[in-house]
Amino acid sequence: MKIALIAHDKRKRNLLNFVTAYKDIFNDYELFATGTTGKMIQEEVGLDVHRFQSGPLGGDQQIGAKIAANDLDLVVFFRDPLTAQPHEPDVTALLRLCDVYRIPLATNEASAEIMVRGIQSGWLDWRNVKESTSLYDE
Numbered sequence: 228m229k230i231a232l233i234a235h236d237k238r239k240r241n242l243l244n245f246v247t248a249y250k251d252i253f254n255d256y257e258l259f260a261t262g263t264t265g266k267m268i269q270e271e272v273g274l275d276v277h278r279f280q281s282g283p284l285g286g287d288q289q290i291g292a293k294i295a296a297n298d299l300d301l302v303v304f305f306r307d308p309l310t311a312q313p314h315e316p317d318v319t320a321l322l323r324l325c326d327v328y329r330i331p332l333a334t335n336e337a338s339a340e341i342m343v344r345g346i347q348s349g350w351l352d353w354r355n356v357k358e359s360t361s362l363y364d365e
């Protein structure tokens with residue numbers, strides 16, 4: 228199971244607290260993150276993370292590319308709903324691709340908690356079927 232972890236600046240502390248709380252679960256999976264988020268998770272939580280570019284420099288798009296390649300199983304993205312982002316189109320594109328490929332997406336602690344506990348209970352095992360999961364079959 229491959230999990231992406233992303234947070235906008237004002238939500239980074241919340242994500243770090245969340246990842247710390249569920250460190251034992253996250254430790255069992257392959258983790259990916261945008262640049263600054265990933266660096267903080269590595270340094271402050273001590274988990275291994277594959278880091279992409281920082282979000283404003285293309286990190287959201289790199290994670291989106293993994294989704295389009297059916298190579299990510301869950302996205303935890305603590306986005307900031309109260310602050311305009313310079314790379315808003317990239318953020319929107321990433322959220323859109325989650326829907327195109329039916330990738331579970333949690334944008335706050337409440338939904339992320341359900342998904343992370345769900346992984347442990349096997350609720351995302353259907354993701355192990357690696358056929359195309361696009362909603363829009365040609």
Ligand SMILES: O=C(CO)COP(=O)(O)O
Pocket residue numbers: 233234235236260261262263264265280281282283286287318
């Ligand atoms: O901007 C982001 C997501 O849109 C996050 O990027 P950083 O993790 O590099 O701060």
